Amino acid sequence: MTSMNISRRELGRITAAAVFSQLSPSARPQGRTIGYGIVGLGRISMQHFMPGLKASKYSRVTALVSGHRDKAEKMAAEYNVPAKSIYSYDNYDAIAENKEIDAVYIALPNNMHAEYSIRAAKAGKHVLCEKPMATTVADSQAMVDACRKANKKLMIAYRCQYEPTNLRAVQLIRDGKLGKVEAIESANGFNIRPGEWRLNGKMGGGGPLMDVGIYSLNACRYLTGEEPAELNGYSSVIDHDGRFNEVEENLSWTMKFPSGVVASCNTTYGANMPGFYRVHGSKGMLHVEPAFGYEGQHLTARIQGEPLIDEPNPNRDPSQFPPEADHLAECIFENKEPKTNGEEGLKDMKLMMALYRSCGRMG
Amino acid sequence: MTSMNISRRELGRITAAAVFSQLSPSARPQGRTIGYGIVGLGRISMQHFMPGLKASKYSRVTALVSGHRDKAEKMAAEYNVPAKSIYSYDNYDAIAENKEIDAVYIALPNNMHAEYSIRAAKAGKHVLCEKPMATTVADSQAMVDACRKANKKLMIAYRCQYEPTNLRAVQLIRDGKLGKVEAIESANGFNIRPGEWRLNGKMGGGGPLMDVGIYSLNACRYLTGEEPAELNGYSSVIDHDGRFNEVEENLSWTMKFPSGVVASCNTTYGANMPGFYRVHGSKGMLHVEPAFGYEGQHLTARIQGEPLIDEPNPNRDPSQFPPEADHLAECIFENKEPKTNGEEGLKDMKLMMALYRSCGRMG
Numbered sequence: 001m002t003s004m005n006i007s008r009r010e011l012g013r014i015t016a017a018a019v020f021s022q023l024s025p026s027a028r029p030q031g032r033t034i035g036y037g038i039v040g041l042g043r044i045s046m047q048h049f050m051p052g053l054k055a056s057k058y059s060r061v062t063a064l065v066s067g068h069r070d071k072a073e074k075m076a077a078e079y080n081v082p083a084k085s086i087y088s089y090d091n092y093d094a095i096a097e098n099k100e101i102d103a104v105y106i107a108l109p110n111n112m113h114a115e116y117s118i119r120a121a122k123a124g125k126h127v128l129c130e131k132p133m134a135t136t137v138a139d140s141q142a143m144v145d146a147c148r149k150a151n152k153k154l155m156i157a158y159r160c161q162y163e164p165t166n167l168r169a170v171q172l173i174r175d176g177k178l179g180k181v182e183a184i185e186s187a188n189g190f191n192i193r194p195g196e197w198r199l200n201g202k203m204g205g206g207g208p209l210m211d212v213g214i215y216s217l218n219a220c221r222y223l224t225g226e227e228p229a230e231l232n233g234y235s236s237v238i239d240h241d242g243r244f245n246e247v248e249e250n251l252s253w254t255m256k257f258p259s260g261v262v263a264s265c266n267t268t269y270g271a272n273m274p275g276f277y278r279v280h281g282s283k284g285m286l287h288v289e290p291a292f293g294y295e296g297q298h299l300t301a302r303i304q305g306e307p308l309i310d311e312p313n314p315n316r317d318p319s320q321f322p323p324e325a326d327h328l329a330e331c332i333f334e335n336k337e338p339k340t341n342g343e344e345g346l347k348d349m350k351l352m353m354a355l356y357r358s359c360g361r362m363g
Numbered sequence: 364m365t366s367m368n369i370s371r372r373e374l375g376r377i378t379a380a381a382v383f384s385q386l387s388p389s390a391r392p393q394g395r396t397i398g399y400g401i402v403g404l405g406r407i408s409m410q411h412f413m414p415g416l417k418a419s420k421y422s423r424v425t426a427l428v429s430g431h432r433d434k435a436e437k438m439a440a441e442y443n444v445p446a447k448s449i450y451s452y453d454n455y456d457a458i459a460e461n462k463e464i465d466a467v468y469i470a471l472p473n474n475m476h477a478e479y480s481i482r483a484a485k486a487g488k489h490v491l492c493e494k495p496m497a498t499t500v501a502d503s504q505a506m507v508d509a510c511r512k513a514n515k516k517l518m519i520a521y522r523c524q525y526e527p528t529n530l531r532a533v534q535l536i537r538d539g540k541l542g543k544v545e546a547i548e549s550a551n552g553f554n555i556r557p558g559e560w561r562l563n564g565k566m567g568g569g570g571p572l573m574d575v576g577i578y579s580l581n582a583c584r585y586l587t588g589e590e591p592a593e594l595n596g597y598s599s600v601i602d603h604d605g606r607f608n609e610v611e612e613n614l615s616w617t618m619k620f621p622s623g624v625v626a627s628c629n630t631t632y633g634a635n636m637p638g639f640y641r642v643h644g645s646k647g648m649l650h651v652e653p654a655f656g657y658e659g660q661h662l663t664a665r666i667q668g669e670p671l672i673d674e675p676n677p678n679r680d681p682s683q684f685p686p687e688a689d690h691l692a693e694c695i696f697e698n699k700e701p702k703t704n705g706e707e708g709l710k711d712m713k714l715m716m717a718l719y720r721s722c723g724r725m726g
Contacts, residue, residue, distance in 0.1 A: 180601055182634040183613050185627070187548050191645065232595045236623035238543055239645060250546050252617040252625030260599030260726065262615030264548070264627035271545040271643035272665065280634035282554065282602060302635065363623065 034329040035062030037087070037101040037125065039116050040108040041071050044130065048294060049105060050079060052321025058333075059325035062100040065092055065116075092116070096123035103128055103153070103328060109203040110210065114139035121150040128328050130157045132214055132352070133345035135205025140349045144342035155328045155338035156345035158218055162323040165297035165313045169279070169288050170222055177303050178281025181224060181259070186216035187266040188292050189250075189273030194243050199269075206361060207247030209235075209352055212275070213267030215292040217348055219277050220255060220263045227347065228255040228263075233355040235363035239270050248362050253355050294320060397692040398425030400450070400464040400488065402479050403471040404434050407493065411657060412468060413442060415684025421696075422688035425463040428455055428479075455479065459486035466491055466516070466691060472566040473573060477502035484513040491691050493520045495577055495715070496708035498568025503712045507705035518691045518701035519708035521581055525686040528660035528676045532642070532651050533585055540666050541644025544587060547626040549579035551655050552613075552636030557606050562632075569724060570610030572598075572715055575638070576630030578655040581711055582640050583618060583626045590710065591618040591626075596718040598726035602633050611725050616718050657683060 036053065038045050038061055053059050063085035066072040072086045085098060095101050103126035106116050114134040117127045127147060133156045134140045147154035160166045173181060189208050198204045198211055209217075221227065233253030237244040249270040255263045266273060276289035284303030290296045294317035301309035331338045399416065401408050401424055416422050426448035429435040435449045448461060458464050466489035469479050477497040480490045490510060496519045497503045510517035523529045536544060552571050561567045561574055572580075584590065596616030600607040612633040618626045629636060639652035647666030653659045657680040664672035694701045 180633070182601055183550075183552070183615060183629045183631050183636065185548060185550050185629050187546075187627075187641070189546070189643070230597060232597075232617065234593060234595075234617050234619035234625050236619060236625055238545055238623035250623065250625045252546060252619070252627040254595065254597050254615040254617050254627060256597035256599060256615070256726070260601035260613065262597050262599055262613045262629065264550075264615040264617060264629050266546045266548050266625065266627045266643075268546050268643060270543070271645055272648050273546065273643045274648075278550070280552070280629075280631060280636045282634055285635050285637075363619070 032333070033058050033060050034102045034325075034332055035060060035100045036128070036325065037063035037065060037095055037098075037104045039065040039104050039106045039120070041066040041068065041075060042107055045105070045107045046075060048318045049107065049321050049325070050075070052318035053325055055319070056322035056325050058329035059322070063087065063095065063098060065089065065095070065104075093119055093123055095120070095125060101125055102332060105325075106130060109197045110205045111135045111203050114143050117143045117154065118146040121146045121152045121154070124150065124152070126153040126328060126332055128155045128157055128325065129345070131345065131348070132205065132210045133342065133349060135210070137346070137349050137353055140342070140346045144346060147342060153328060153331050153338055154342040155331065156340045156342065157324055158340040158344065159320050159324050160215065160219065160292055161222055161340050162327055163297060163320050164315070165288060165299050165311065166219070166222070166291065168299055168311065169286055172286055172301060173223060173279060173281070174225070177284060177301070178279060178286065179283030181261050181279055181281045183261065183280045184220050184223060184263040184277060185265070186219055186263065186277035186291075187273050188212045188215045188275035189266065189268035189271060191271055192243060192269040194241075199243050199247060201246030204247055206352065206356060207244070207249065207251070208267040208269040209248065209251045209355060212292075213251060213265065214348055214352065215275060216265040216267065216277065217351060219291065220265070221347070223277065223279055224257050224259070224261050226257040226259060226261065228351060229258050231255040231351065231355055231358065233359040235359040235361065237362055243269070250363070251355070251359065294318065395421070395696070397422050397465045397688070397695055398463045399423065399491070399688065400426035400428060400458055400461075400467040402428040402467050402469045402483070404429040404431065404438060405470055408468070408470045409438060411681045412470065412684050412688070413438065415681035416688055418682070419685035419688050421692035422685070426450065426458065426461060428452065428458070428467075456482055456486055458483070458488060464488055465695060468688070469493060472560045473568045474498045474566050477506050480506045480517065481509040484509045484515045484517070487513065487515065489516040489691060489695055491518045491520055491688065492708075494708065494711070495568065495573045496705065496712060498573070500709070500712050500716055503705070503709045507709060510705060516691060516694050516701055517705035518694065519703050519705065520687055521703040521707065522683050522687050523578065523582065523655055524585055524703050525690055526660060526683050527678070528651060528662050528674065529582070529585070529654065531662055531674065532649055535649055535664060536586060536642060536644070537588070540647060540664070541642060541649065542646030544622070544624050544642055544644045546624065546643045547583050547586060547640060548628070549582055549626065549640035549654075550629040550636050551575045551578045551638035552629065552631035552634060554634055555606060555632040557604075562606055562610060564609030567610055569715065569719060570607070570612065570614070571630040571632040572611065572614045572718060575655075576614055576628065577711055577715065578638060579628040579630065579640065580714060582654065583628065584710070586640065586642055587620050587622070587624050589620040589622060589624065591714060592621050594618040594714065594718055594721065596722040598722045598724065600725055606632070613726070614718070614722065657681065
């Protein structure tokens, strides 16, 4: 966790790509890059991850996997991907023969993450998989096992754990600036349009908790550096307009960590709910909002005896994606475990399933 | 609940004392005022409530009850209270013979609220009692019963339910501006100094939940207009520095209302935790912060298709106290039930006890 241990002054200088630059020079093969096969050409791939790779140091797009050949050809032209490196879901396993592909980026509906990650590992490719890593604990465990067996890296795309403002918040806490952490509030949600695959219970595996509430859950864990000892939630459906026949609309939950830190969180698909967190410590508090979006992170902190900290992050979308992609590249080059590896994703998955058990999925 | 039904334009014109002015003129005896006996000369009495009465329309200080004669004489001089109207706790029941006292304002440690409210009712006086109304459900019920039996009003000093910014938030919701309410976040807490009576389990009856978390609990109820159907909390003590031997330090809880609205709340005595709430609806959200303090309330609301609402409340402490005191005066004049009567306080008390049962008081 190199990026977690850098000093405050150093952190101020971080730019998107700089996380990677802390690699020891010897471990960084001159000019070598990691070729990513992009699996699933949806919004996050085409509008965020792939444009991000253009600004990365060690990552590039070398293949595309899509059910839409036209769309794939258009993207291939933009990213100089040869026609032979465009795959469909039918010939996906043929990526094994393509030496230009070191890793895959899985950006499919949640219920397809496990299958395509496992097939990638079997094809000898490292895996960067979007969150939530899967829709069940069993699938998540199978992903971990398959990548371990194939001796391939499995990284879950917890973007915020590579994002400077979130790292700064963690660092303030680790440096003891807030004193003892006592309590956290966090929320994240949005008003979903009808017809999105996320509203399909099988494809999403759950509702806003799996999709966006996971940011609050993950944040409470990386902010405290602890695993919740107890948790409980309530879910509900209020808008009976056809959107929430298969997944919850709202979910509110509390957690208690072993140190005694308590956290209260909200998520929704039924309302605009800006992503934020507030951490209250014995010596001060910090507030990050927006906390989880693709850009605009803004940290403020009120610390006893210190001037107000007010740090908007000027980086713009897609600046958060290069450090994420390059982190996996670093781990491949150095044969290190990704900071947000499969086990990290598995922890959230188990917690989310425990939350659903506590409240019933649909409330 | 007159004040809840006024229009937006009217609300804009509200000043501290104006809540009362909606009384029908016929019911308002010309020049008549309500004489308050102030029971307990602590911070809230001396620095907030009594100065507030100077700006009230229908309320004035006519007696003082204190264990500190010196302090009482000083305050008596300031408020033109004659020496015969200064009482100690020993001769408290003699207030019965004092016709200048219509009502008492109870601002004692929580565990004394019930006794002094009940004795006041028996002495033929109406009661305005600070929150939390007592430290047990049984005591709270006894207060309700005693006041009913004596045919005296019992009002709990839920200041925020008479405060213009909080009323404005309620009105926006009732007017449907936010669409369907889906979820609420709220918090309220502070870093308590050692030695305060609030840290005494018997006197406080509980920790931050009873003292300041009650604002969030009460707000969730008046914002939704509903009673929680389910709730659950986690409490903890982190700072083993002698302050939290008898009451919890932190408490985090969630609630689910019959409509499906979910709420997540935090309270603490171990950290600066600004009092706020956020209400997320299908058509917009509102945020009030500060929400619960003596001044500085600030409402912002983002509503679909409408310009940003950004309304800082210019009223300064002690402007929130005259409407509270005058509301009881109105109820006495018109023989109406106070908006925040004993039953309102009893509801919070039952909910807080349920929360303590769910988490154990000390976590």
